[in-house]
Amino acid sequence: MASAHIAGVGMTEFGEFPERTGRDLFGEAGDTAIDDAGIDREEIDALYVGNFMGELSENQGHMGPLMAKAVGIDAPATRVESACASGGMAVRQAVKDVRNGEADVVLVGGVERMHNMGTTGATGGLSVAADDLWEIRQGITFPGAYALMAQRYFAVHGGDREDLAHVAVKNHANAANNPLAQYQTEISVEKVLDAPPVALPMGLFDSSPITDGAAATVLVSEEYAEEHGLETPVAITGTGQGTDNLALAERDSMVWTPATEDAGQEAYEDAGISKDDVDFLEVHDCFTIAEVLALEGLGFYDEGEAITAAREGETTADGDLPVNLSGGLKAKGHPVGATGVAQVTEITKLFRGDHVNSDAVEDASVALTHNAGGTVASAVVHVLEVAE
Amino acid sequence: MSDDEIQNDGYDQALEAIENGNPYALECPEGHQSMPPRRVCPECGASDLEEVEIPLSGELLSYNVTYVPTPDFKDDVPFVLGIAQFDNVRLTGRVKADAEDVEVGSAVEVGLGESETTERPLVTFDLA
Numbered sequence: 001m002a003s004a005h006i007a008g009v010g011m012t013e014f015g016e017f018p019e020r021t022g023r024d025l026f027g028e029a030g031d032t033a034i035d036d037a038g039i040d041r042e043e044i045d046a047l048y049v050g051n052f053m054g055e056l057s058e059n060q061g062h063m064g065p066l067m068a069k070a071v072g073i074d075a076p077a078t079r080v081e082s083a084c085a086s087g088g089m090a091v092r093q094a095v096k097d098v099r100n101g102e103a104d105v106v107l108v109g110g111v112e113r114m115h116n117m118g119t120t121g122a123t124g125g126l127s128v129a130a131d132d133l134w135e136i137r138q139g140i141t142f143p144g145a146y147a148l149m150a151q152r153y154f155a156v157h158g159g160d161r162e163d164l165a166h167v168a169v170k171n172h173a174n175a176a177n178n179p180l181a182q183y184q185t186e187i188s189v190e191k192v193l194d195a196p197p198v199a200l201p202m203g204l205f206d207s208s209p210i211t212d213g214a215a216a217t218v219l220v221s222e223e224y225a226e227e228h229g230l231e232t233p234v235a236i237t238g239t240g241q242g243t244d245n246l247a248l249a250e251r252d253s254m255v256w257t258p259a260t261e262d263a264g265q266e267a268y269e270d271a272g273i274s275k276d277d278v279d280f281l282e283v284h285d286c287f288t289i290a291e292v293l294a295l296e297g298l299g300f301y302d303e304g305e306a307i308t309a310a311r312e313g314e315t316t317a318d319g320d321l322p323v324n325l326s327g328g329l330k331a332k333g334h335p336v337g338a339t340g341v342a343q344v345t346e347i348t349k350l351f352r353g354d355h356v357n358s359d360a361v362e363d364a365s366v367a368l369t370h371n372a373g374g375t376v377a378s379a380v381v382h383v384l385e386v387a388e
Numbered sequence: 389m390s391d392d393e394i395q396n397d398g399y400d401q402a403l404e405a406i407e408n409g410n411p412y413a414l415e416c417p418e419g420h421q422s423m424p425p426r427r428v429c430p431e432c433g434a435s436d437l438e439e440v441e442i443p444l445s446g447e448l449l450s451y452n453v454t455y456v457p458t459p460d461f462k463d464d465v466p467f468v469l470g471i472a473q474f475d476n477v478r479l480t481g482r483v484k485a486d487a488e489d490v491e492v493g494s495a496v497e498v499g500l501g502e503s504e505t506t507e508r509p510l511v512t513f514d515l516a
């Protein structure tokens with residue numbers, strides 16, 4: 001099937017900017033992507049914006065038109081919401097538009113403003129991605145939900161907090177020189193284990209931070225790129241999406257994520273690849289245990305085996321399968337609606353050679369993004385390849 | 389519970405049944421169980437759902453110790469939250485015990501309590 005070519009990418013610095021509005025963040029990322037693409041903004045046929053909780057954080061719904069004007073366009077504009085997978089789902093809509101001929105040029109981005117809510121407010125805002133009746137009213141939080149998954153994993157498969165700490169140490173090391181990352185600092189296993197508890201067994205350094213930020217990318221059809229002489233060294237060649245029961249308690253297993261498995265299988269088939277072709281990937285590590293479950297669901301490890309991957313050096317920058325070279329959600333930051341788009345912008349830069357960690361993937365040709373919503377009730381996977 | 393006290397039809401009655409010691413789930417002809425409110429079975433789509441009793445006693449499948457809460461539980465922390473299995477249905481609830489006394493596999497009994505912050509009802513698990 002036709003692929004959607006990446007003409008340009010943009011991303012704000014991720015971090016703590018409580019005074020910056022969503023429209024300002026999105027405007028910066030979108031404008032950067034348009035500049036990077038070298039296209040005339042009037043050429044944009046459609047805009048998709050991933051955002052999760054604008055209503056709660058800045059009393060702002062209906063972000064399509066707002067963000068269109070934030071980047072100075074009047075193309076048909078739509079917001080996409082799928083909790084922390086909002087950005088990846090927005091990318092999926094854009095890929096479909098380009099592939100089916102509905103559009104030649106699509107701007108897709110994501111944005112989230114979180115720090116102005118405070119820690120408790122943001123915890124409450126994020127919790128609405130769970131089931132109101134049978135989870136939120138019982139006191140669930142997202143750190144709490146992933147803590148339930150981690151505790152169950154330890155009981156069923158073994159492993160411990162120290163294994164998970166190596167995931168955080170790896171992702172901080174990857175972000176250490178990334179100028180857009182929220183945490184450009186290396187940490188130790190001891191620091192992870194001694195950090196204040198959030199919802200045990202998840203501590204502060206098992207958790208992705210509260211983050212303000214935005215990311216955007218311009219997708220074009222192959223024909224459009226050729227006609228206009230655009231440089232598009234990277235293309236999205238496969239897309240997949242999975243859905244599961246919203247409440248964790250309604251799943252057959254608390255330690256297996258069928259939505260990730262389904263999204264991965266669909267994306268591999270769509271791109272005509274197998275997981276063995278994948279050179280590196282960005283996965284949804286909102287909590288350390290989430291990276292483990294993602295690597296198993298995507299087929300890179302058997303169930304119960306991925307917990308030692310970081311500790312053994314298999315997924316570090318110099319390992320066989322580098323995971324989250326951007327720093328991941330854990331250290332790059334997790335402005336939830338922007339995350340799925342930021343995974344695409346970071347992989348594009350890693351391939352193009354203008355990312356600080358590009359040296360780690362010099363000979364690479366196939367990469368994946370994995371973006372999840374809630375406790376993986378939603379998952380979306382994209383295959384990115386170096387264009388011929 | 390009178391009709392004018394119902395805020396979330398289906399859910400409120402299910403909590404009242406837990407409080408009265410006769411909790412129930414909804415069951416389809418295939419035997420899939422789920423918690424209300426449901427128009428159809430979430431597994432197979434069957435619409436003829438029946439209320440069936442579920443046991444008061446269950447097994448704790450996992451738990452956490454929550455320190456950073458949502459605003460509705462700011463005065464409750466720290467607390468232990470768990471997921472427990474009652475035959476073919478699972479519930480999320482507050483484990484009424486100190487963390488050091490709780491383990492995966494603990495036997496629990498379901499009941500009804502309330503948030504210390506909002507006094508809103510919630511599912512509770514007592515160690516059996």
Ligand SMILES: [Zn+2]
Nearest residue numbers: 416420429432
């Ligand atoms: Zn059924």
